[in-house]
Amino acid sequence: MSDASIMTNRRAKPDAPGPEPLTPLSMAILLALAEGDLHGYALLQEIERQTEGSLSPGTGTLYAALQRLAEGGMIIESPDLPAPDEDQRRRYYRITSAGRATAAAESRRMERVLRIARKRLATEGGA
């Protein structure tokens, strides 16, 4: 991970191979935003869709994660204002290039994990 701030709370691990993994929620947010800017509720829906319902954070958890990612420079609040017919309190989020790089790094790491898993857990069919 190039951006160490995400990992602020991770303990340094002497035997950890390679970059630190992202939390599932952070990863899901980054992936959701990779297709385009989204507001809070849309993000929630997209995350649930992406993870087939296994990840369904509460509103508080979502915003805490968003703030954490924003502080880490992975996302920013979109400067675009809500459409006139929308609730004006609504805010859109946009992924930064650092965020894309982090998500890409994370998916590479996951691929490695998957490869190993496919090899070792033959019964799982690697799915």
Next chain:
Amino acid sequence: MTAYRRLQRLLPPSFRERNGEAMAETFETRLEATRGRGSMAVLALWAREAMDLARTAVRLRASGRRRRDPEAPGPEPRRVAKPSRGSVTGFLEDLATDVRVALRGLVRQPVFAVASVGTLALGIGGVTALWSMVYAVLLKPLPYWESPELIRVGYKLGVVAGDPWPSPVPYDVFQAWSERGRTVEELASIRVVGRTVEMERAERLPVALVSTNLLDMIGVKPVLGRMLLPEDGEGGTGTGLGSPVVLLSHAFWTSAYGRDPTVVGRSLLVAGQPWAGQGSVPHTIVGVLPPDLAWFDRPGLLAEQPELWVPRAHVLPSALAGAEWYWEADREVIARLKPGSSAPDVASDLGAIRKELLSAPAPEIPPEAFVDVAPVAAMAIGSLRDRVLLPFAAALLVLVLACLNVANLLLGRLPSRVGELSMRGALGAARSRLGRQLGTEALVLAGLAAAAGAALAAVAVWVTGAWAPPELVLLRSAKLDLVALGFCIALATAAALAFGLAPALTGSRAVHLARLRPGGSVGARTLGLKLRPALLAGELAIALAVVGSAALLVRSFARVASVEMGFRPEGALVASMTLPREGYQLQIPPRTAGGASGFQWLPARLRLAEELVERLERDPRVAHAAVSVRAPLRGGWYVQSMPVRLEGSDRAVVSQTWNVVTPGWFDAVGLPLLSGRDFRESDRHDWPDVVPVPQGQAWQGVAIVNETLAARFWPGEDAIGKRLRYGARETLEVVGVVADDRSRSVVGIVSNDRSRSFTLEPLPTLYTPLAQEVMPRGELWNYSAELHVFVRAADERRNASLAPLVRDAVRELDSRVAVHDAEPMDDVLARERSIPRFSLWVLTAFGALAWVIAAAGVFGVLAYLVGQRTHEIGVRLALGGQPGDVVGLVVRQVAGLAVIGLAVGVWGALAAGKLLEGWLYEVGPTDPLSLSVAVALLLAAAVAAGWLPIRWAASVDPATTLRMDA
């Protein structure tokens, strides 16, 4: 949406300022989208969001102070394993943390904790306790008797086939063996008899009459004083055999003398030889025996331990030279093998000698058939081996059951653990560190179970020792076996570790996969789902096999215990009286007796008995009264070594018992007369008041036989009017047939020959009237100074109150006659049945243990199944599913498993029944009742154990379960 805004106040102000508006908007949109799904869903969302806000608030505030990751869901920060620091302190700190976490985990999951720790403890405790008993009874070397060179040579009286009773050896055979046996180095003898000992008061104690070489032969060293010397003889007046001596058992030394070291050289009044007509004779105490010396003259350890050890002449006193049947001269024979000879050699050698001594030659019978040869240790253990090994096998199965149970419960935790461990792995915990955490948890679990199990075992052994019938000497001495405890704990710990570490194995691989999969932890769940139903079914199967076997044995033992005694002791009272010599016995001087001396009962004995009966029967409280020479259930009921012959035929029943009774005795003890008549007043010999009875005269008398004796001689025929010959000169006409007195058989279920298994064959029994007692010279039977009074109360509940009546009546007749041991026959009976009852109790306890463990297993598994499906159930309920459907869902799943498990278990129980066949009495190995009871019990356990989890399932709060998705 003021409510949500109010909740937001929980959040740190900076966060609220920045995100509050947007969050409220998102929440409202979400709420709007949920409204369509009903009020329950709205409520659920509210609850979930409120919880989420609170959690987020806590995390944000915490990270504000400690820079924690606010988005980490899952485990609380304190559960995150710290990295090992490599130092001892670090290790210890980690260990303490792990133990704390493990304990907290158990407290947080009380169902799991109780089910796993509890059943494991039951398994450890039960198996250890039983093993301790097995060790004490079977495996602990028997002091002194253990040597393979020491064999017991029994006298197989059963030349008639089917005689299950090995018997002591008569004097003449013993002497011939000593002189002519080629295969034995040395022969010694022992016989335990009751003798009156006069201390402050007269007391009847078990006394071992031993040949003077016995104690040296088996290597006993005295605690005090000396052992016996060859010149120590039977002693006593008129025997010319030196001055009488006695050795004290350690127990008697302790109880009577308080371990007084100066006891050697003092004198003790012990009743002398009955055949010599002696009263109490002062015996000089020459030594004290070690505490571990024990003797078992009946198989199955059902032995009274001798308090005193008195020498018996190795050679028959000349006074008895002409006595053909002197039963107290019979003895248990212990032989030491010559080097190179074996037990079968001894059987043919000594058997051949006995065969030569037979008056009627029996060339067709091989010599081995005449003697019973077995290592002494095997005799002591007898078939108790069978009794204890079976419960032990059951115990092992129960231990396996407990381990399976724990495995099952640990696997049940797997899915949730994998989720947690993945998270912790993701948070940076090293795999080795997590493994250690899991190991610690398993060890904590096993440790708690071990502590509880050890306590349980200690209590069980203590209770068993305190409650076991006094006859089960070795069982009473059982101590908690630490090796067994160690073994059980090791096995339990291994099981806990193996299955406790499973999440580490699956978990560490699934750790990253898990989060990609819907449901989070599918890999682990698959493992659990595949294994656990199999384990549950296996548990039920094993439990059924154990419970089924226990049910079979319990039923069999219940049968044995409830075997009709043949008579009805309840409601009767028995009292024993000891007659003084003077006025009742006539000493026969050697010269008038033509070489044979002894004593004879005077007619005064008969008169005393008859007057007593008359007096008692006058009392309105008494329904029947009678006197006998021997008493059922009271000992002294030995196998007679005098054959009963069929007149005019060679056919004989060699081992039988004999009682001499007054008319009405069968009514008094409640032994039903099956055909013919009871004895009458007129069945009497007209004995002259002055003896001796002329020798050589043939006597006619009457007899009553029991069913078994009648069946031996006259199968399918009417026995009435048939004639028997008993002893040398007596012809008896059978006037009646009575039911078998099976009271001896009940104790006799213990046979030391496995191949025979249970035979409850009652002994052939002969009854003759007291008024026709034949006492010609030299035939010294019934020399016992005791008579037994039986009184049946008119109101049978008041039989105990008749004791003073008997005492007063006897005192009025002759104040010198001592009445002792007056007690209701019910009490005697209860004592007699204590041993079968004890076995029954042990077996029942075992079945119950298996049952409880199985129930706990089912309960634990079900609780987890329901727990795992809480979400699904919640959704179903939220979508309008009825609690009944949900219950049906769980019940169907459980019923499927139960059916599979029980089907396998029925097969197992049937197989176990086959193995048990040899130990079953009047119960088939496939006894449908036992099996159905076992199946019903387990089904009931499954239903009872499933009830609570199923209730939980039905009462799942959809709101709660939906919230768990967060």
